[in-house]
Amino acid sequence: MSTYTLNNVKKRIRKRLSDLRENEEQMKREIETLQDSLEQFHRWVQSTKKDMSQSQLKEMAEELGLNIRVQFPFISLAKYFIVQQIDRQIITTKHRIQETTHRIRNLDNERENVYRCPQCNGLAYETKTHYVREDSRVIPITTSKDCPICKGKGKIDLNAG
Numbered sequence: 001m002s003t004y005t006l007n008n009v010k011k012r013i014r015k016r017l018s019d020l021r022e023n024e025e026q027m028k029r030e031i032e033t034l035q036d037s038l039e040q041f042h043r044w045v046q047s048t049k050k051d052m053s054q055s056q057l058k059e060m061a062e063e064l065g066l067n068i069r070v071q072f073p074f075i076s077l078a079k080y081f082i083v084q085q086i087d088r089q090i091i092t093t094k095h096r097i098q099e100t101t102h103r104i105r106n107l108d109n110e111r112e113n114v115y116r117c118p119q120c121n122g123l124a125y126e127t128k129t130h131y132v133r134e135d136s137r138v139i140p141i142t143t144s145k146d147c148p149i150c151k152g153k154g155k156i157d158l159n160a161g
Helices: 006-049 054-063 075-114
Strands: 125-134 137-146
Touching: 006 054, 006 075, 054 075
Parallel strands: none
Antiparallel strands: 125 137
16 A cells, blocks of 8 residues: 555655755855855965055954954064964855755755655655465565556656546
8 A cells, every 4th residue: 555645745745856956055145155255265365465554454364363463563473363364264154065065065965866666766656565375385476566656666757647
């Protein structure tokens, strides 16, 4: 007896596809935000190479979460720590962009698997084994038939009736 109905399976697939689209859009927005941050970090590195006032350096250090002295004679040292922190942020941001891009690519695999029939797990058929006693032996008899949900396709066609 089937534990799934075609209409329920189609509803679940449509919902999962909608969730996957939403996840992909969210991850793309996250990548855009990370790329904006990366551009900002590169601008900051360029800014530190120019003459900056103490207040500009202090403001940049605060934005980076650094609690350092930005005053003479420590200005060069402050710039060094700021650049080091920016470099760490750049590495972390690039890693997060790569990770998110990889997760987006994995959504394609998930999208493909969404259509797999849950009844037969994509095999397109169901097997049943029953046992027959003959003489003093038990003989397993295995029969196969097309899956009643996917009609022997292994995947669910959302357009099929």
